Amino acid sequence: MPADEFSLIARYFSAFGAGPAVALGVGDDCAILALEPGERLATSVDTVVAGVHFPPDSLPEDIGYRAVAAAASDLAAMGARPLGMTLALTLPDADELWLHSFSQGVGAAAAALALPLVGGDTTRGPLTVSVQVFGALPAGRALLRAGARVGDAVYVSGTLGDAAGGLAVLEGRYRPEPEAAEYLEQRFFRPLPRLQLGMLLLAEAHAAIDISDGLLADAGHLAAASGVAVRLDAGRLPLSPALAAHPDRDQALRWALGGGDDYELCFCLPPGATVPAGCTRVGEVLAGEGVLCPGFDELAGGYRHF
């Protein structure tokens, strides 16, 4: 059996494995993680494939960072405290330069997001990166998609559409000032999952989801899980200066409504709840089903039946 170059790849990732919850890290048949008494495990897996989830000429460092951040966003969406992650990496060959760069991105994300790398598997094949994240939740508590109630207000964190704008910049479809272009590309390659916000929202939010498919689609998932309708007000969508500078405001709003990969949170608060800093009210929960967005209902319609 060729326990070959591929088994040696673990060395590239050996520095990212320490953390308070890690009882046993990389190197045995399993990793062992310790939860605090009364906690439960929250876990999710996210896969990115070359040519599907990132432009083919992306820097390996960016691919590594973004794969971890995208997976971590699911912990944020549940309100979970990050514990660690594993990495299943399939790659065509053991290219040292590529691996060095990729591992730097994984390591940067591991440090930034408090997600030590506790295990993994490396196999030969077409480039595929699968990240499994582990978090802790107090027993009986979680930010679910279900739970939104008629009368709740709908909020989002940060600004929306930046990742879609960044992809447009990368693909030459949008050419803003260099500073704005750089900002948008970074928002695409280096998303910041809202882990702290998620934990904060555990106290009062009725429902939450992270925005990975686009606000319309993800608000649609939340509405369907909760058995309600969500009405969004496009005029309230928070846009970054880089996106607000777009000469075609409708295009910017379409990115904010339909573009994925922002990894912000969309959540529902009851009247009177404390609104966390940096979050914007963008709509409300109504009786009914699906997502309404006056002026963009045609766009919203495509997401009604998920």
Added chain:
Amino acid sequence: MPADEFSLIARYFSAFGAGPAVALGVGDDCAILALEPGERLATSVDTVVAGVHFPPDSLPEDIGYRAVAAAASDLAAMGARPLGMTLALTLPDADELWLHSFSQGVGAAAAALALPLVGGDTTRGPLTVSVQVFGALPAGRALLRAGARVGDAVYVSGTLGDAAGGLAVLEGRYRPEPEAAEYLEQRFFRPLPRLQLGMLLLAEAHAAIDISDGLLADAGHLAAASGVAVRLDAGRLPLSPALAAHPDRDQALRWALGGGDDYELCFCLPPGATVPAGCTRVGEVLAGEGVLCPGFDELAGGYRHF
């Protein structure tokens, strides 16, 4: 964003999600698993790639079953109680017949191994199957690779070399009687990870590993982690009747020593320990390093420096 046919694939797997530890299954941003008080989480990920880990014309049902069983074997090797799993599936298209068959294999393994499917991710790309398994261990206890002591006896469960023999049958390199051929092929496609044995061994074994790379390689991993040498006696290796019938006994022994994918356990017991049923003493732990196997030292040498 095309939350398309691929998001619908979840339906094929929706029936395999129930289990006593599952607080929240498929459908939200994370799954939630509950451990018992005083337990820790054991977790491992295993990826199989088409053309690398299984013959290209394998039945989808067998690919699904084997991917789960191979991952579960890492729980057995730690002595962990199975809790659940997630599946990251990358596939070129949403072929209904393929998916139906594949999901049947996953479901059969989920039921047989008490591993409810609690989450997953499906993406478009070259066929890759990544299974993450979750188990529970009593705090402070685990079957580690490290821990073997000079004077321990080395045991294996079941019979060895059957999966390598099965692969030889599939590839036309070995043509035994039909009944033996069928048995060996099944051992390749439908391995039985030793979950019950692993939990039993927690009480007395000093070290353990599952045999996925082949006995020589895996005993080498165990020896390296423990800082000892392992001497194996090829004459003691347990062979199935189907493999023992091979006209070239040396070939059969080479499969038992070097062939991977049997997913049996190799473990070390101190003198006087109870030997579980169905296990065979195959060697002993000595001072030194590496794996010795008189008569097959050339084969063993290749594995000395992992």
